[in-house]
Amino acid sequence: MSIIKPFKALRPQTNLAKDVASQPYDVLNSTEAKEVAIGNPYSFLHITKSEIDLKEPKDIHSEEIYERAKENLTAFIKRDVLFIEDKECYYIYQLVMNGKSQTGLVCVSSIDDYENNVIKKHEFTRPEKELDRINHIKTTGAQTGNVFLAYRNNDALDALIEKWKANRNPAYNFTATDNIQHTIWVVNDTDTINQITNLFNTEIPFTYIADGHHRAASAAKVRNILGSNANNNANYFLTTLFPSNQLHIMDYNRVVKDLNGLSVNDFLNALKENFTITLSTEGAVKPKQLHEFGLYINKTWYILTAKEGTYTTDPIGVLDVTILSNNILDKLLGIKDQRTDKRIDFVGGIRGLNELEKRVDSGEMNLAFSLYPVTINQLFDIADSGNVMPPKSTWFEPKLRDGLLTHLINE
Secondary structure, eight states, X not given: OOOEEOBXXXXXXXXXHHHHOBOOXXXXXXHHHHHHHTTXXXXXXXXXXXXXXXXXXXXXXXXXXXXXXXXXXXXXXXXXXXXXXXXXXXXXXXXXXXXXXXXXXXXXXXXXXXXXXXXXXXXXXXXXXXXXXXXXXXXXSEEOSOEEEEEOOOHHXXXXXXXXXXXXXOSEEEEOTTSOEEEEEEEOOHHHHHHHHHHHHHHOOOEEEEEOHHHHHHHHHHHHHHGGGOOGGGGEXXXXXXXXXXXXXXXXXXXXXXXXXXXXXXXXXXXXXXXXXXXXXXXXXXXXXXXXXXXXXXXXXXXXXXXXXXXXXXTTTTOHHHHHIIIIIITTTOOOOTTTOTTEEEEEGGGOHHHHHXXXXXXXXXXXXXXXXXXXXXXXXXXXXXXXXXXSOOEESSOOOBTSSBEESOO
């Protein structure tokens, strides 16, 4: 069963919450982060993307970057921008985007559960991305990035959370610049805390990483690096747990730099072996069903429909990302490892199909593929089977904001 705990969050003063809250560190590059944080000394990007405060750093993974993050975090605490909760609490985090609401429980989850596969994974991680967060956590003594976990919904837990929301005032309630509303309640009642803990310990056997594989892996490795020097806080990592019936997975699309030596005509003809190709008469193609893809090349959109025999019915083989990987990216374009090949990049569905057109039309990329989203049940099936998805298979929206609730491992 799942082991979770309340914790003493490092969090902003109420009147500063909107200014502190920032997009996750891994959805902005350094230039974008600097632009977002201009004129806002409270932005948590000064901690998660601290290179924005240094003049043209040569390496954004250098020691000076992590030391600046530590300095900035210490300064935020000294200036009373952030304070440490005086009691271990759970936190209820509600996000509303385009009228759709989802509510999660912010807690710390057991690293032992992560290592023993009680917390299930569906992606491999990249060593360089792990190392970045390992260095950030070790130097700052803080887990600033939230790991997004899912669980099969539990009626008793749902009722408990909804009751708290209905009868208590939130600590934070604001709408960010992207029009997503963020509302957080502090659960500080001992009896309620115990009820929540016991529900996970007795009725929820597994949780599943939806987003944040690198953050989870890094927290585990920091605990192991610290060894006997680790205090109890380092045995847990910052998580927000959402019931599966509230989650929305968006498409995660691909752009590719070149045709691997093929002409456009040769490439389109080669596709016909495994796909039916139809010229789109309605412009950009947003696939309407499984095994349907959009292809954008030479300012033209095509609909690709996978033929029978290009996929299997097992949890991995049925995925559209697998069909694309096996029959196009690997077979025709020579992209063997999407995690490391520099010829491919990934575009989250939140950016829209216009972003695919933009990157191809600019000449930066040669072609783009739009995909039908993975379902939450597919994710569960794959994690339960012990398999992993191809890289960048799922994109969850809305995103949790960094800075609202931070877990200190040295506290």
